[in-house]
Amino acid sequence: MKSRYVERTGIILAGGTAERFGCNKGLVNLAGKPLVMHVIDRVKDLVDEVIVVVASSKQKEAYLRVLPKETEVLIDLENKHSPLIGALTGFTHAKGMYSLLLPCDTPFISKDIIELLFEATSNVNATIPRWPNGYIEPLQAVYRTEAGLKASEEAVLEGELRMRSMVSHLRRIRYFSTLALREIDRELLTFFNVNAPLDLEKASRLMKRMRSNVAFFKRRFK
Numbered sequence: 226m227k228s229r230y231v232e233r234t235g236i237i238l239a240g241g242t243a244e245r246f247g248c249n250k251g252l253v254n255l256a257g258k259p260l261v262m263h264v265i266d267r268v269k270d271l272v273d274e275v276i277v278v279v280a281s282s283k284q285k286e287a288y289l290r291v292l293p294k295e296t297e298v299l300i301d302l303e304n305k306h307s308p309l310i311g312a313l314t315g316f317t318h319a320k321g322m323y324s325l326l327l328p329c330d331t332p333f334i335s336k337d338i339i340e341l342l343f344e345a346t347s348n349v350n351a352t353i354p355r356w357p358n359g360y361i362e363p364l365q366a367v368y369r370t371e372a373g374l375k376a377s378e379e380a381v382l383e384g385e386l387r388m389r390s391m392v393s394h395l396r397r398i399r400y401f402s403t404l405a406l407r408e409i410d411r412e413l414l415t416f417f418n419v420n421a422p423l424d425l426e427k428a429s430r431l432m433k434r435m436r437s438n439v440a441f442f443k444r445r446f447k
Contacts (some may be wrong), residue, residue, distance in 0.1 A: 231273035233343060234321030234370065237264055238311040239288060239329035240280030240301055245421050249287055251277075251329030253425065256432045259291050260419055263332035271339055274320055277329070278311040307386035308364060309377060316374035324370045331365065332428055333414035338406055342367040345399055353392065354416075355400040362403075362416060363388040368395075 239251040239261055246253045251261030265275055276297045279285050285298050292298065302314045312326055323346055325339060338354075345352040350372035354362040376394035383390070392398070403413060419425050 230320040232322050233272040233274075234315070234319035234324045235265075235268045235272035235275045235327065236312065236315030236319060236324050237261060237275065237277045237327050237329050238308050238315070238364065239277050240284065240306070240308075240311050241329075246425075249279075249284055250419075252287060252291065253330075253419065255332055255419070255425060255428055260332055261288070261329040262291065264327055264329055264334060265293070265296065267332075267334040267336060268325065268327065268339060271336060271343070272321070272325060276315050276318060278314045280306065280311075303381070305386060309380060309386050309388055309391055312373065312388065312391065313377040313381060316368070316370055316377055319370050321370055323367055324373055325367050326364050326373075328364050328418065330419045331415065331417060332419065333417050333431065334365070335406075335410040335415035337409045338415050339367075341406075341409065342401070345401065349397045349399045350395050351392070351397075352399045352401060354403055354406060356403050361389070361392065361400070363392055365416060372396075 241250045252259045255263060261277065269275060274297065276299060277288055277292060278299050278301065279288055280301050282300060285300055288298050299314050299318055301310045302317065303310050316324060323343060327334065342352045346367045346369060351366060351368045353366040372395060377391045379394045380390040407413060414431065419428050
């Protein structure tokens with residue numbers, strides 16, 4: 226068993242490309258910085274290390290040009306385009322006892338929800354948000370690293386590349402209803418993904434609204 230050195234690792238999956246944007250998805254510009262940097266800025270104070278997983282050496286070079294020096298950038302262990310391979314790569318190299326999995330295109334991640342997921346995983350192998358229709362959010366979830374590594378290895382050995390396949394190999398999972406999470410993040414913007422130019426425009430408007438609200442309260446209570 227691999228020894229762990231810290232408590233929490235943040236693993237950001239950035240191996241996808243954005244053909245609609247003409248560049249790597251995590252490098253799409255939002256409000257003056259790449260999408261992936263919005264994710265890092267949201268979670269860097271909640272974890273002990275940040276790992277960004279990409280699909281190729283070319284992507285790695287592109288990300289290294291914009292990421293903080295302390296961020297570790299890893300290339301997928303296998304040449305298969307799947308978030309599960311990214312998760313496997315992250316779990317393999319993570320030093321944390323617990324690992325937070327995130328996509329690179331969710332700029333409004335809730336710090337309070339992430340903290341809740343970490344705290345809820347103390348006596349289980351994973352804590353995963355779940356919608357009322359049964360759909361789960363395995364890419365905004367916290368895993369006990371050793372359990373996540375074993376489950377992802379088992380899924381890949383069986384030829385399965387879906388995140389749900391990894392989850393099916395896990396035992397002792399705690400699911401958090403998104404209805405309860407609305408108490409923390411009313412609009413559930415934590416799950417908002419930028420998948421297309423229209424999403425980017427919406428994200429830009431939301432960012433401006435949030436900054437305007439912050440500026441208002443600063444003036445109001447100055």
